[in-house]
Amino acid sequence: MRSVIMGNHALSYGAKLSRAQVIAAYPITPQTEVVELLSQLCANGDMKAKFIKVESEHSAMAASMGASATGARAFTATSSQGLALMHEVLHWAAGARLPIVMGNINRAFGPPWSIWTEQNDSIAQRDTGWLQIYASSNQEVLDSIIQSYKVAEKISLPIMVILDAFVLSHTYEVVDIPEQSIVDKYLPPLEMEYKLDWKNPHAFGGLTKPDWYYELRYQIEEAQEQAKKLIVDTGKEFKEMFGREYGLVEEYKMDDAEIVLISSSTIASTLHVVIDELREQGKKVGLLRIRVFRPFPSEELRKILKGRKKVAVIDRNISFGHEGAFFTETKAALFNEKDHPPIFGFIAGLGGRDVTPDVLKDIFNIVETTEWPEKDIYWIGVKL
Amino acid sequence: MKLSIPEREIMSPGHLACQGCGAALAMRYVLKSLGKRVIYSVPACCWSVIDGPFPYSSIGVPLFHTAFETAAAVASGIKAGLEIQNDEETRVVAWAGDGGTFDIGLQALSGAAERNDDFIYVCYDNEAYMNTGIQRSSATPWGAWTTTTPVKHFKKERKKNIVEILAAHRIPYIATASIAYPEDLIKKVEKIKTIKGTKFLHIISPCPPGWKSPPELSVKLAKLAVQSKIFPIFEIENGIKYKINIHVKKPVSVKEYLKPQGRFKHLTDQDIEHIQQDADAYYEWLLKQEELSNE
Incomplete structure (x- = not known):
């Protein structure tokens, strides 16, 4: 019903x-x-x-x-x-x-x-x-x-x-x-x-x-x-x-994606819209939503991210003194892979700050225009 | 001849209690009365060790070891789990020391008592954190030495009155008991078996290493505690109806109870007088409650 x-x-x-x-x-x-x-x-x-x-x-x-x-x-x-x-x-x-x-x-x-x-x-x-x-x-x-x-x-x-x-x-x-x-x-x-x-x-x-x-x-x-x-x-x-399938991860428009945006929960649902828009502009971008965090799907990530140009992880959490948790785990999963892509880490939306399509497009722009991460972690939209 | 203490033994020898452990005797008697159709929730306490290390167990009934402050909440869960599977008969016991009852477990106990969940909560009270090496709890009496109330600064706070706290919850049945009066203890467990709701049983359980007393004196100390009015034996129905089960007609002085215990050996005559007055006053108060209950 x-x-x-x-x-x-x-x-x-x-x-x-x-x-x-x-x-x-x-x-x-x-x-x-x-x-x-x-x-x-x-x-x-x-x-x-x-x-x-x-x-x-x-x-x-x-x-x-x-x-x-x-x-x-x-x-x-x-x-x-x-x-x-x-x-x-x-x-x-x-x-x-x-x-x-x-x-x-x-x-x-x-x-x-x-x-x-x-x-x-x-x-x-x-x-x-x-x-x-x-x-x-x-x-x-x-x-x-x-x-x-x-x-x-x-x-x-x-x-x-x-x-x-x-x-x-x-x-x-x-x-x-x-x-x-x-x-x-x-x-x-x-x-x-x-x-x-x-x-x-x-x-x-x-x-x-x-x-x-x-x-x-x-x-x-x-x-x-x-x-x-x-x-x-x-x-x-x-x-x-x-009629509905759920696995460890969800892939969206990933077939030919060169840039992969990784996130979870509702930031990932918003990313669907953003990726549709970016695709209309001819950008080869896809979404990888991590659904299951424990056990962490390391093997799937290695398989899916192999040969991609760039990866960005958007975290709505922060391990103080370090970085976002999904970012840490993604990097760790790929670390022993030869020639793995650069991985960018973003913090967004803490304490319920809206993560709008525009915020996500800003993130995409940083990734697209930066060859290799210039800092360990990018905080998006900090007013200070 | 009908025996006043059931002959059956549910608990096995080979457990890890110290010599003269009051808590081991308390368990043995309670199980004799309860029988096998029972499930125990045991938080961190001496009994987490006494029962035996994995893969051994000495109590002869199912036992769920659990975190320090959770005995009552786990018992509530066990009872609900059994009932929803149509088992109304199996009894549930939360079995905790004084630390897990008076201190860290008080909130969960209060919650379960307020809900009047149907189980038996037994506190075997050895009056300190004995399992971790004799640190004071809020059940430690005034005047006692422990490793955290050293002789120069012996405990200056009175023992928390857990029974009155439970009485304020108006649960159907509360009783105190002593391992020196097994017939009274068994009678109380038999009564508990007929009552629905939360039942609270407070058993004074001497601890030779913690009380610095000879192991062979444990039962005697549990008797002197009663006879000196330090630990009166009574019951409360529905939180208001008091009945003293062992009337102390010819009391012994508290000094007789305190003297064999190394934990009190630093006390002056004046200190002992203070304890005497406190014990007398509480007993008087209980007599009045009993009188009021009979009116």
């Missing part, structure tokens, strides 16, 4: 269609509508789920872990300060190998207070063991939740589906809400091999000495690697059933 819904509700419907059984969540702007709608759906019986109205995000993740460890499908959603508060438990959820799925609305950290979009909150969680999917439309938000449960439950790792504050969370778009019966075929009920079961008692997460801890960490890395193929495969399966 095609509906006009906001990004936040795309998360809620994603959780509903995935038949999430336990939701533990705490409100934070701009995520509030996610939990409001889920509360209603649980209260009026449209969802057969328990909603735990916790007193903090830290407890939201802790309660999600408890539920997930019993074999129930758990969902939560948060943003910014809330995600930062969860940080400790994010490590625990991944270490405990629990297939929790969470929506995170990218919002800048205070101080100063800001409620607008920026990726620093989720980027700061990159080493927790969670998979990270950055969506660029409300349709993709909804679809990614369903796909995430399928992937998470196969590899026993949690997944974060991430969307921009307001630009997606509060923007209404046409979204095809799939039939429950088809989603049920795609996503069968959760059957966990290892869970809390009084008939088969085990301790989970007990003190592990250096003789085995290392191997347990290796297994998380193996699962992340395994996820790359799974995301592609489950994305193809998704296309067969729902």
Whole structure:
């Protein structure tokens, strides 16, 4: 059924269609509508789920872990300060190998207070063991939740589906809400091999000495690697059933592109328009959207960027003292390639500053007219 | 003959508790009453170690080790997870030390208590961060030495009254217990099994290394704590109905309780008098609450 819904509700419907059984969540702007709608759906019986109205995000993740460890499908959603508060438990959820799925609305950290979009909150969680999917439309938000449960439950790792504050969370778009019966075929009920079961008692997460801890960490890395193929495969399966395909990256007008602009989330959706315009002017430019940040699609990037003339990465985040995270990772992926193209790094749109087509065209102009990056990092539109 | 302490043993020997550990006895008794159909949430505390390192476990029931401040929230999640899968019978226990209850875990505990989530929260109270090497917690009593309250600056703050904090949440059942009174403890767990909602059980658990007391005196100290009115044994129903379960008719002086413990050996007679007055006053207050409850 095609509906006009906001990004936040795309998360809620994603959780509903995935038949999430336990939701533990705490409100934070701009995520509030996610939990409001889920509360209603649980209260009026449209969802057969328990909603735990916790007193903090830290407890939201802790309660999600408890539920997930019993074999129930758990969902939560948060943003910014809330995600930062969860940080400790994010490590625990991944270490405990629990297939929790969470929506995170990218919002800048205070101080100063800001409620607008920026990726620093989720980027700061990159080493927790969670998979990270950055969506660029409300349709993709909804679809990614369903796909995430399928992937998470196969590899026993949690997944974060991430969307921009307001630009997606509060923007209404046409979204095809799939039939429950088809989603049920795609996503069968959760059957966990290892869970809390009084008939088969085990301790989970007990003190592990250096003789085995290392191997347990290796297994998380193996699962992340395994996820790359799974995301592609489950994305193809998704296309067969729902007509929309999602992989690790999205390519747009890349066939003969000499200059490649790389970005994520809604900056990437705006780039579609910009690339169409530039193409009309005869520029050989294409878009590579990084959808999955963890696991990082290094191999795909190497393949896709081979032989291109120039690459530019636009980051809506900043690792202070260095550069944008997608830029760092892209460079690292290409570093051992012979004759890799020059890679330009741009910071734009922090704290919700609009990244308009004109801003993106300015970036393209810099890349087009500069033979080799003249500085480590380009800040776009700084008024100082 | 019906035994007042169930014969069954759920917990195994071979655990890693120190000699004379009150917390190990507390677990043993509680499990005897609860039986096997139970799931534990255990945050960072002595019991994260006592249960045994991977791949061993000694408690004989499923146990989810979790982060320090999350015992109650994880228990809420476990209960919800079981219920949505149509398992109403399996009981859930959050099992935490005093640090994880009085200090870092208080927010999650308060949240769960306010929601009246259906599980049993047990705080085995050894009155300091013993697992990390005896640092003061807000459960450490006035006068005690710890590694962060050295003798010259022994703890000058009173022990936080966790039971009153829980009572203010009006949860259905709160009780204190002592490993020296296993029949009272078992009776309370049996009662807890019949009550829906959040139940809080506060067990005084002597710790020989932390209290600087001989291991063979642990049970005796847990008895003296009660008999000197330092740790009264009572229960509160719905946050307002008080009942003292072990009336102290012929109290011993607090000095008798404090004396065998190295952590109090620096105290002067005046200090001990201060502790005596505090213990007497609290017990009087409890008697009044009990009286009010009976009116």
